[in-house]
Every structure is written in structure tokens, then in C-alpha cells.
Amino acid sequence: MGKMGGHNRDQKEMNAPRIFWMLASFFLITLLCSSAGCISGTQQPKKVLKVVPAGSLLQPFAEVEKEFETLHPDVDVQVEGHGSIQAIRQVTELHRLIDVVAVADESLISDLMFRTDPATGTNFTDAFTPFATNAMVIAFTNKSRYADEITQENWYQVLSRPDVRVGFSNPMLDAAGYRSIMVTLLAGRYYQNATIFPVIIGSHFTPPLKAEITEGIETITLPEVLRPKDEKLVIRDGSIFVLSHLEAGGIDYAFEYRSVTEGHNLRSIDLPPEIDLSSPDHAEEYGKVRVILGFQRFSAIGQDRTGQPIVYAVTLPNSAPNRELAQEFADVVVRMAKTGGKGWPASLT
16 A cells, blocks of 8 residues: 555656646646637637618628628628618617618618717708619519419509408508508509409508598508408518518518519519509509508608608618728718619619
8 A cells, every 4th residue: 555655646746747837838828819819709809890781681781791791801890680660760869879771762871871970969960862773563482362463554453352361561661661651652553453453452450541632642641550350461660570470471462672682593474563662653543542550659750641652761870980981881881882783772872
């Protein structure tokens, strides 16, 4: 037993210098690595650029984000999609520090952001850059009821069938929502069929939504809470959420933007330019329909939405924390929009 104890002591004494040098080497490597910046805790944190686009821009902005981060490896672009109205509210009501806002309706920026921010005494923004256009279409899948029957001529008849479920986004939050209502109103005028709006949309609420005509303008006034009374209609916060419901088979047809259906490889019915909100040539006709949002938050500003050609725009809030980078990001958006591609709305130029 004594010999075993002696052997252990000798071994420990022989190992002591080795352990010392191992520890010394470890601390030396740690010191060198730390001074070279190779420990994650000592790396320069990336600068965050917060971008809030309309949901229909999520796919294109993923491309912009990739290109921008390649140009600026020290920048982390964080893209957060919302309905266009909801995107603007991130700045005007939630007072978040957002660098770039992009919406599917340029008039929302002047209506909701060209006004004084009580916190700063300056406008929420003073300028915007239009960069793209789009068209409303009827999106569907192979699983949709009557998918093999629907055409550009009979689409409203198919959507009117009692067993067909239709979806669109919440008009109180998203431009595609109030444009869906406008399309059905314009369709009634174009096809000279006053039943199109009430059968597809209006009659599925309590009380029913009814159009009022004043000086040739057809107006739908929405209630504060827009909740369908039956399963014919499905309303989601943004057009992108309507899309997922469509792809899952929860609805048969959806009012969507053409670029979104193309980006997600969905089938769609193109509508006549007189009703799809795509053409400046028909701006006068578009202006004959109007939707008044029932959300009380818009009782003073932005409540009235009048039909007009679809125009996307990007703006930099005056409170943007990284204004130079934000401007460069907006410039990349405008440049890439001119080239376009799958999922991109059509360039204005």
C-alpha cells in the first residue's frame, strides 16, 4: 500500500509541469484570440436596419435584403411584413424606430404620414418614392371548387355560388382589402350587374354592407368590426395570410395581387383593366368607387379610400435611426424594381 501511494505522488509531481504549461498555453491562446477579435463576445455588433414593407413585398424584399447585406456585411437587415396601413402604424401609432417603410398604396403615406408627430413636432415623413404598380386578380388552386370552369368572363358567377368560399385581407389594415371591395363594385358597373358586390361580399355581414351613390360615386361604409356572419367569406389581417389559407384549401378563391400569385406559383384569373386597378387610363372610372374605413382610429385622417391605380411607394420616416443606410436601401429597392423578376410588382418605368 505504501509503494502505491509513493508511485501516485511521483506521478503527480511529474504531471505538474505539464499541467502548468497546458494552462499557460490556454491563457496565452485566449489572450491572443481576444486581441484579434476571434471571440464572439468581442466582435463588433452588426448595425440593425429595420424595414417594414407591405406583405406583398416580402418575397422581393428578401432579394433586396440579400443584396444589401452583401454590399454591407456589417449590417443586419431585419424585414417585417404587415398590411400597408399596419406598416405605417408601426411608426405613427406604435412609435417604433423604423428605417424604411414600403406600402402598396402611395396615397397612404401622404394621408397618414404627412402630419405632425406629437413626440417630435415634425412630420412622420415628408417625401416618398413611387416604384411599382400591380393588378388585382382572382387567385385559386387546383383544389378550388370549379377550378376547371372559372374564366375571365364568368369569375363573378363562380364566386357567387353558395358553396364557394372567398377570402380577402382586412381593409382596416391592408390596401389589398379595400381594393377587393373596390374590384367587386367596379365589376358591378362594368358588367352592369348590381348583384356582384352584395352576393360575393355585402350580404355576408350583419347588417349587410350596402353601397350608397352620391354624385356618381359608389361608397361602402365599413363597420368598426368587420366580421362575416357566415362561412362564405374569410378575412385575414394581410393578403399574405389569405394566401396561406388558400394554399391550405381553407378557401377556394382570393382577391390577390398578380405579383403575389406569380411569386407563389398560384393559378389566377386576370380581370379586365377597367376593374383590376392597374391602368392609369381608367383612373377616372376607378375614382367612382370609395370605401370608408370604420376603424375609429381613422375618423380624422386616412378614413376615406378612393379607387385609383395601384402604385407602390417607399419612404424614410423622419425618425429613422440610420438615415444614410435607409436611403441606400430605398435606392436598391427602386433599382431592383426596374429589373423586376418573379414575385415583383411591375416597374413604373
